[in-house]
Amino acid sequence: MTVTSTLKDRIENAELLAKVVPVEDAVKHVVHGSTVAISGFTKSGEPKTFLPALAWHFSQTSPEARITLLSGASLSEDVEGPMAPFIARRGPYMSSPASRRRIHAGEMDFTDVHLSAFARNLMYGFYGDIDVAVVEVSRIRKNGSVILTSSVGISAEALARAKKIVLEVNTSGPDYTGFHDIVLPAVHPHVGWPLPLVNVRDRIGTPYVEFDLSKVVAVVESRTPDHPVPFKAADDTAKRIAEHVIDFLLRCREQYQWGKRLPPIQSGVGNVANAIIGQLYDSPFQKIRFWTEVFQDGMLRYVEDDQKFEYASATAVSFSAEGRQRFLDMFERSKDRLVLRPMWLSNSPEIISRLFVIAMNTPIEVDIYGHVNSTHIDGSRIVNGLGGSGDFFRNAYLSIVHTPSTRRLRDGRTVSCVMPYVRHIDHTEHDIKCVVTEQGYALNMDIRSPKRRAQDIIDRCAHPYFRPLLHAYLDMAGPGDEPRASDMKVLQGWWADYDAATRAFPQNG
Amino acid sequence: MTVTSTLKDRIENAELLAKVVPVEDAVKHVVHGSTVAISGFTKSGEPKTFLPALAWHFSQTSPEARITLLSGASLSEDVEGPMAPFIARRGPYMSSPASRRRIHAGEMDFTDVHLSAFARNLMYGFYGDIDVAVVEVSRIRKNGSVILTSSVGISAEALARAKKIVLEVNTSGPDYTGFHDIVLPAVHPHVGWPLPLVNVRDRIGTPYVEFDLSKVVAVVESRTPDHPVPFKAADDTAKRIAEHVIDFLLRCREQYQWGKRLPPIQSGVGNVANAIIGQLYDSPFQKIRFWTEVFQDGMLRYVEDDQKFEYASATAVSFSAEGRQRFLDMFERSKDRLVLRPMWLSNSPEIISRLFVIAMNTPIEVDIYGHVNSTHIDGSRIVNGLGGSGDFFRNAYLSIVHTPSTRRLRDGRTVSCVMPYVRHIDHTEHDIKCVVTEQGYALNMDIRSPKRRAQDIIDRCAHPYFRPLLHAYLDMAGPGDEPRASDMKVLQGWWADYDAATRAFPQNG
Incomplete structure (x- = not known):
């Protein structure tokens, strides 16, 4: 497909540039029964283009489809609302009225876990295979490693464990290079190690996420900025x-x-x-x-x-x-x-x-x-x-x-x-x-x-x-x-x- | 007082050897209102001589006396039972029927805390001053540092924080040199550090406890071995x-x-x-x-x-x-x-x-x-x-x-x-x-x-x-x-x- 110059500027890796597709094609990698792990935390850095498109795709082609959706924490209602009817299992945190209704009615299984434990359990394999990771990034570097956006959440774990990866390159926001400190938790039987972090400002990882490029099945563009959250003034x-x-x-x-x-x-x-x-x-x-x-x-x-x-x-x-x-x-x-x-x-x-x-x-x-x-x-x-x-x-x-x-x-x-x-x-x-x-x-x-x-x-x-x-x-x-x-x-x-x-x-x- | 040769063998430090006193004298350092932190965990390594003597002392001289008693975990009933009437505040764990009765009746304040948190809170000063530490040891080394016995619990924290120290040298058991790995938790505003321990067998501290010798007010001998615990066979x-x-x-x-x-x-x-x-x-x-x-x-x-x-x-x-x-x-x-x-x-x-x-x-x-x-x-x-x-x-x-x-x-x-x-x-x-x-x-x-x-x-x-x-x-x-x-x-x-x-x-x- 034709790739905009804005998008080209953000994708320095030729192999991944060649994988740019319309979001309508990308969503087909998620099917009934898939476990999908996505970026997003308190409505920031979520795949704002992919998920609504997936919801539309399901509604048109397979209204009976149900998936497992795992995120860092809450998504905006613009993103989770349309998807809610197609979510059978959800974790570890949500603030979506649409999901909440389904959870209360027993139509959506929700697991409530400490966020630190959730990310580790995901790496340990306790939630089974991750079929598709969908992660918002602000830039793809020359070697294919990626720069995330306004949140980290479980993005690195999702990219590490997923069988297929969809990258959503957000061209509406800035290039976040330099904001992140990425490191994965150890998994038994590997030996755990002391985190060499003794000050709030210490960085112990990389500013980018590395992963297996061959797992990338699609790269899509997103031009939607993070949905704003209401600011509640103090009474x-x-x-x-x-x-x-x-x-x-x-x-x-x-x-x-x-x-x-x-x-x-x-x-x-x-x-x-x-x-x-x-x-x-x-x-x-x-x-x-x-x-x-x-x-x-x-x-x-x-x-x-x-x-x-x-x-x-x-x-x-x-x-x-x-x-x-x-x-x-x-x-x-x-x-x-x-x-x-x-x-x-x-x-x-x-x-x-x-x-x-x-x-x-x-x-x-x-x-x-x-x-x-x-x-x-x-x-x-x-x-x-x-x-x-x-x-x-x-x-x-x-x-x-x-x-x-x-x-x-x-x-x-x-x-x-x-x-x-x-x-x-x-x-x-x-x-x-x-x-x-x-x-x-x-x-x-x-x-x-x-x-x-x-x-x-x-x-x-x-x-x-x-x-x-x-x-x-x-x-x-x-x-x-x-x-x-x-x-x-x-x-x-x-x-x-x-x-x-x-x-x-x-x-x- | 006359010091037995058995006891002399266990006390290599002259300054502390000179502080050996009968337990009847040592107990006088604990008075009404004292906060006392002691060795002992699951009935092991508790001050088996000091505490019963203290209970006897209170019963004879000041039946109204009430103290705060802090231990690692449970004490044997031989030790805690006689003391229970004189305990106003207790933490963080007990299995004493005598204490339990008083706690249920509202006569003893008991605080139930995660053991890891309790030891740290003690160091942080959250439980106030420690007036007296009473710690069972198996040997006093030449420089005055001590070798503990069958438990560690909060012994090192008690020795670090107490204003006065009583050492109870147990001559009935072996010299436990080589069994311990002693290290104190960091306390704000000191900077915390990563524990360099990645295998069960790694040792990151010292085999002995060091502390300020000038705080030692008494050294007493104990000839009582740990009270045995019942072994419950599997049904x-x-x-x-x-x-x-x-x-x-x-x-x-x-x-x-x-x-x-x-x-x-x-x-x-x-x-x-x-x-x-x-x-x-x-x-x-x-x-x-x-x-x-x-x-x-x-x-x-x-x-x-x-x-x-x-x-x-x-x-x-x-x-x-x-x-x-x-x-x-x-x-x-x-x-x-x-x-x-x-x-x-x-x-x-x-x-x-x-x-x-x-x-x-x-x-x-x-x-x-x-x-x-x-x-x-x-x-x-x-x-x-x-x-x-x-x-x-x-x-x-x-x-x-x-x-x-x-x-x-x-x-x-x-x-x-x-x-x-x-x-x-x-x-x-x-x-x-x-x-x-x-x-x-x-x-x-x-x-x-x-x-x-x-x-x-x-x-x-x-x-x-x-x-x-x-x-x-x-x-x-x-x-x-x-x-x-x-x-x-x-x-x-x-x-x-x-x-x-x-x-x-x-x-x-």
Whole structure:
């Protein structure tokens, strides 16, 4: 086919240039029953041209086709939405309403795995053969190795393990050469090795991905930039949570003699995370480092300030439309202050522990003992998945779970995000060192039974309106170091009282 | 005081020899409010003379005294029992009936932490100052550094952080020189470093512990050998579980192309663990390596067989009376085939992951989705604690939870160890790859929603007698990928049916 000059500029390898085909042809390599592993993490670097074309192809030729789709993390709805009807099995993370509906209905099998483990399991062969890898790249080098784009996720593992490879060359964005640090995990019976990484800025791999060129069955062009993600500004609640987090960090600096060096920060996404990143900028901490999953809008101002900021490591950048423009404006400067790594490495327990990372994430709800539900509404229906929260909470130097103390539901009720128990546990009390809400923070760092810790979490973190109900639960919970009410009738009464309280919450309606 | 010649032989350092005092004097360094960190792990290497003497001292002089007691893991009841009335705070693991009673009654605060995290938290200062370290040693070297005994646990951290040190020189056992590999974890703001350990047999530290001699306030002699632990022989159920485990491992060897090299094995304690270790010996696997917490009776025969066995790494040896004698008989031979390390290292996520360890532990109960309760009866009352199960399950190459499908209670009922939900979760479904009972095994390694996995766990692992009840729960659980019944009345009905079933179980009395 005729290859545009823009595309030619991005493909320096003649063998692969000869494999450029229209996407309509490329999608035929995926058939019913295929396992497909793709690039993409928090809507960045996904195959934005291939997947919608594949969905169209299936809808026209084989509406009964079903595939297994594996990605780094979430895809944009423009990409996953049309594909959802054709996905039988999905992992390890999604935020697609279309997929979620099918998962809840039992039409799509979804496996929720720690992101670091997922990438390694893929290499170990636990998910079987990878039939086709579809990976977005920004450039194909002379020897055929590739430069990825705005995310790394599982791209390198997909290219290493797939039987067939489709490369999607994105000509709409810049050439990302210099942003990546690529290295594959060891696989038994090969001997594992210590990762020679002791600073956030250390690079231990290559800036490109090498793989077996003979497996490439198609190269397609994409002219679609990453779909922007909404930027959630901090509200008053988020700001108060952020204040408590900064307070806690300042207290730790004093108590544990950090000196001027704040340990590297991992921060989730959302408005609370944005508030924390914002207030951290205005805090006394200098030379801040991020060891995190996603580099986002709120971190952009750091890149402009060499006093405030030292370095960031992530597996993806993910921006609003405005943030993306700002990022592109300082693209060259960013290259010296930001590195993107495979998600097994960004989320590596070994590195998170070694670097003393401070982890912060928002759950759906916490319980009075410090157990955390990050994934399932009513304990039954998955929202997005676990992502990397477990990788970070478990291995962090300090693990902070932050949530508003209440949440307003669409039906008008206001529920407590601090509950007597949560019906799906993703992170146990063993992994959480600090619970923060806009009310305050409670520590789980000393030698103290869960029952006494609970008093603290209720009195410092729960909304005052719900505190009497939570204390009432604890009073009736009976003996034990971490007592749980077991009498069903009593429990039923508690839930009835709680339900009435959620309807009578003062700010409701 | 007069020092016996046996003791003199063990103390080569003159400064410390001069500090030998009767234990009755040494205990006075511990006072009401002290935080005391001691040696000891699974009843091995504990200060067997000091602690009972301290308990006697308190009972005679200050019955109101309360201290914080931190150890590696469990102590023998001879040691912890007398002390229990004087312990206000305890961590991170215990198996003492006396302590357990006080914990359940809310008289003793107990903190349950992953063992690897506990040792690091101690170094980080999260548990505050350590007033006194009491550590059993087998020899004091010329320069004052010490050789530990049958366990390492937190001994090195205790010696590093304590303000005062009491050394308990055990003259009843051998000189353990050559068995240990001692290294301390890095503490922020020092830079963490990669652990240069890529084989089970690699040693990365020193065979002795160095510390500030000026902190030693007393040296006491102990003539008490480690209290023996009961050896639980494998019953038929344990043997059938072990057969399924070996089957699973052989299947993995084939499927994941291990060749002849079985990844290192971590094995818990108890009769199922003994059955597995026993059958592993009779399996086709050769050159077996253990990367585990405790080296026990069942592993002794390996040491005699260079074909079957390569090397073992643990943080303690723990034997029955008979096992201990056998171990002493081949003490020199063992030295070349076994190393004891600090528990932060034996349980290090970095190393467990790098070495592709296969982890196996017994829980109290599992649920149909693969969540595991390892610690709390009825979700409320702690048994022993988490120990290292989370360190190993989370970071293992393969994580295997094994349990009999039913358990007979003292009241005559027979309960199912596979439940619709467990009321305390220590390990989530995300961390478990294989559930084994004497009925069979179910995998959690592929891309599959929890609801479908549940069908498998019920049909392959639950006792046939309880399967209809478990399916009934799943049928009423409603929509979702991991559905949980939420209607309290329906739930109440299910529990009533279940309770009746536990009483009517065919083999019951």
